[in-house]
Amino acid sequence: MSPMQLYICGAGGVGREALDTALAAALPVTAFLDDARAGEQVRGLPVLRPDEAAAGEYLVGIAAPAARARFALLLERRGLRPATLVHPRAAIAPETVLAAGCLVQANAYVSSSVTLGPHAQVHYNATIGHDTVLDARATVYPGANISGNVHLCAGATVGSNAVVLQGLTVGPDAFVGAGAVVTRDVPAGTTVVGAPARPLRPPTRD
Incomplete structure (x- = not known):
């Protein structure tokens, strides 16, 4: 069985710290989701637009609470589950x-x-x-x-x-x-x- 896809929404400072947390917990991350940096590589991972995320789980690694609410709603409407x-x-x-x-x-x-x-x-x-x-x-x-x-x-x-x-x-x-x-x-x-x-x-x- 293939592992569950895990995305981190936000490729800024908190997003990279979320990646550190995932790696320390031995949880592989598939990609970052970030409109502003889509197409880049960050810490060796691809950065996708949020609408490119396949089914799986996500963690919003953004400090601003309003942005967290907005992206959580977007990703859950796409069928992803919060990790x-x-x-x-x-x-x-x-x-x-x-x-x-x-x-x-x-x-x-x-x-x-x-x-x-x-x-x-x-x-x-x-x-x-x-x-x-x-x-x-x-x-x-x-x-x-x-x-x-x-x-x-x-x-x-x-x-x-x-x-x-x-x-x-x-x-x-x-x-x-x-x-x-x-x-x-x-x-x-x-x-x-x-x-x-x-x-x-x-x-x-x-």
Whole structure:
């Protein structure tokens, strides 16, 4: 029986890191899918347009949650199924559930009784505390620390080396800047920065 085709959607930085994860897990990748780079070779693999993908599985290796949603819908309409990739050097504690399409990179730690929703991403060296919930397409960048019982709503992103304290909620499509320390709930669609984190205000006009 021929092996299942596995495609990585996106040939940029996160896509190549997804390839690293797949290779470490001994999962051969067929090709990248990327309209902008179709026809190229990346890391020895062909880059195809998404509409060239044959039946099989896919992982969206793109950081932007909205792009992840768009490509997941496109590929599932073509009959492909979402794969979940976990690096063998990541630690996943008991009673934790990973939905289809998740990416967990090297040296990430996901604690007990955590739920990772569809197409969520936990990047390298990030930590996720007990009883935390990441909704669909939530993203935790490298080195970020999510404390226990946190809720990252759909499309929320926590930047590199940021901290979200215990029991807080980061709303849908909110963005926590790199190095921020979140001490209160973050409203939907809000970007917060600093320690303690505060909403990023637009520049004032003279």
